[in-house]
Amino acid sequence: MHPNKLTFESENLQVDYISFKFQKLENSTQRKIADYLFKLGFNSYKESGKLTKPIKESILVSSKNKFEVCFVGDNPYWDGTLLHFSGLNASRFYFFSKEQIIDWTIFSSAVLSRFDLYFERNYKTADKISGREFLQNCQKNLKQTNKNSSLEKNRKGWILKIGNRKSNHYFRIYETKNSLRFEHEMKGKVLQQYHLLLVENRFEEFEQKLSYQFFISFGKFLSLQFSYLDWLVLKLRPIRKQTFLQSALNSDYIKSEILMTTRSFVMLLQFLTYAQHLDFEIESLGGVPYRQVTFKVRDFLEFQNPTIKSTNHYQLEKIKKFLQQLQTGVFLTSFDDTHFQSLVAIPQVKLEKSSKQKYWIARVWLIDELFYYNYPFYLPNIFQTKLTKDKLEVRFKFIQVFTSVNIEKVFFIQEFLSSYSSVISNQRKNNIKKYFIQLVQLFKEHDLIEDNYKIISNGHYYFTKEFNTHDISEGFVIYEKLSI
DNA sequence: TTGTGCGTGGACCAGGTTGT
DNA sequence: ACAACCTGGTCCACGCACAA
Numbered sequence: 322m323h324p325n326k327l328t329f330e331s332e333n334l335q336v337d338y339i340s341f342k343f344q345k346l347e348n349s350t351q352r353k354i355a356d357y358l359f360k361l362g363f364n365s366y367k368e369s370g371k372l373t374k375p376i377k378e379s380i381l382v383s384s385k386n387k388f389e390v391c392f393v394g395d396n397p398y399w400d401g402t403l404l405h406f407s408g409l410n411a412s413r414f415y416f417f418s419k420e421q422i423i424d425w426t427i428f429s430s431a432v433l434s435r436f437d438l439y440f441e442r443n444y445k446t447a448d449k450i451s452g453r454e455f456l457q458n459c460q461k462n463l464k465q466t467n468k469n470s471s472l473e474k475n476r477k478g479w480i481l482k483i484g485n486r487k488s489n490h491y492f493r494i495y496e497t498k499n500s501l502r503f504e505h506e507m508k509g510k511v512l513q514q515y516h517l518l519l520v521e522n523r524f525e526e527f528e529q530k531l532s533y534q535f536f537i538s539f540g541k542f543l544s545l546q547f548s549y550l551d552w553l554v555l556k557l558r559p560i561r562k563q564t565f566l567q568s569a570l571n572s573d574y575i576k577s578e579i580l581m582t583t584r585s586f587v588m589l590l591q592f593l594t595y596a597q598h599l600d601f602e603i604e605s606l607g608g609v610p611y612r613q614v615t616f617k618v619r620d621f622l623e624f625q626n627p628t629i630k631s632t633n634h635y636q637l638e639k640i641k642k643f644l645q646q647l648q649t650g651v652f653l654t655s656f657d658d659t660h661f662q663s664l665v666a667i668p669q670v671k672l673e674k675s676s677k678q679k680y681w682i683a684r685v686w687l688i689d690e691l692f693y694y695n696y697p698f699y700l701p702n703i704f705q706t707k708l709t710k711d712k713l714e715v716r717f718k719f720i721q722v723f724t725s726v727n728i729e730k731v732f733f734i735q736e737f738l739s740s741y742s743s744v745i746s747n748q749r750k751n752n753i754k755k756y757f758i759q760l761v762q763l764f765k766e767h768d769l770i771e772d773n774y775k776i777i778s779n780g781h782y783y784f785t786k787e788f789n790t791h792d793i794s795e796g797f798v799i800y801e802k803l804s805i
Numbered sequence: 806t807t808g809t810g811c812g813t814g815g816a817c818c819a820g821g822t823t824g825t
Numbered sequence: 826a827c828a829a830c831c832t833g834g835t836c837c838a839c840g841c842a843c844a845a
Binding site: 342344396397398399403405467487508509525 | 826827832833
Binding site for chain 1: 820821822823824825
């Protein structure tokens with residue numbers, strides 16, 4: 322399965338409601354549908370849409386059947402009929418659809434009219450605020466926009482309703498026993514486009530589109546800094562609109578501790594970016610397609626750092642060592658995501674000197690899937706230049722903190738400075754702080770961060786619109802901008 | 806005079822809201 | 826549910842100011 326494909330299963334989305342509409346449903350057709358669904362385990366009921374408290378009448382019911390559907394006819398302002406599958410009934414019906422045992426000719430006069438999905442976010446001990454406080458905060462933010470919302474308490478707990486029930490997109494976030502449930506209700510024209518995908522069994526596309534819609538919709542009006550939305554941030558990063566920078570450095574989530582030198586790790590990041598644009602041949606090893614890329618070692622050196630001569634023996638030697646290290650897999654553990662780790666596993670590296678020419682040629686096998694991977698981060702390549710030790714460490718630290726899960730990025734400067742084993746002068750400390758600020762400016766120019774920051778003083782965080790070196794002696798905070 | 810750059814307003818679209 | 830209506834946002838043409 323393609324890693325960039327969103328499926329309900331991979332995204333942990335549950336189907337919670339499905340309904341179909343019939344512009345005109347004859348009794349005979351209704352009977353036929355009821356019979357058909359009865360055989361699949363669904364009891365049929367009917368209701369009148371006119372009554373506020375509808376009475377459920379049986380059409381075809383047996384105690385053997387565990388599921389049910391409801392026909393709603395006799396509507397005000399409209400003389401069609403709706404067929405509702407609620408909760409588990411919907412998820413059962415969708416299961417049958419995916420197993421391709423639904424005979425869609427029975428439903429030929431029906432159009433998909435509503436589809437609900439939900440995501441369940443379990444409470445975690447690290448959550449700083451309660452679910453209720455989170456909902457209150459969400460509502461506070463929503464009030465500043467023109468979206469209408471209401472926060473109510475029902476017998477199960479608090480529930481935040483967003484949008485108009487009648488509108489095409491309606492959202493509810495509510496408490497359950499040990500989770501928050503994020504529910505999205507889709508209706509109308511937007512949904513009707515997907516009707517064909519469903520009845521033609523094009524589930525990959527169907528689920529891809531609806532999952533995408535689900536994440537984007539929630540992302541549009543929720544403030545992502547809350548821990549209850551950690552799952553959403555992870556989903557949105559790879560599918561957001563990324564302004565592609567020239568020679569962007571693509572990166573996945575990097576661990577807060579890496580077990581190698583900064584220079585080697587930076588070289589790996591550069592190599593992953595470099596390899597994207599190389600010519601290749603596909604070869605299969607044990608059923609898995611690999612890309613065999615071939616390149617001159619000196620070309621990679623030039624890509625890595627255009628300011629040094631590509632014939633620099635010392636630098637070439639370092640790259641060769643690095644390439645040989647690649648196949649040992651020591652780099653993998655520096656990435657947080659296990660799936661990504663498996664993608665950057667490199668089975669083989671070959672170095673050879675062409676007999677006629679004088680340059681070294683490298684052949685590297687990379688998993689082909691890696692090249693279709695939607696990286697969560699595309700960053701300016703801030704390493705393509707000769708860097709002093711301090712500059713390099715600062716730049717790497719910056720990338721490392723930036724490629725963390727939370728959209729709030731906290732830089733502890735004091736801690737960073739004290740990690741130096743030797744005593745460092747105040748002037749040097751000052752320069753280090755300057756390097757950090759330069760990077761903040763650079764990221765701001767690339768529109769990768771919001772323009773409000775925080776500075777840390779005596780352990781407290783203060784909002785600010787700008788800062789300079791003496792404001793950040795303890796540290797500072799920036800916020801990643803997720804444009805969707 | 807001509808070309809460039811920027812700011813304004815109107816057309817258009819998508820989306821949500823309202824009335825039946 | 827549907828159509829009519831409203832709204833906010835984007836895009837582009839147009840025109841103005843300014844420099845070459």
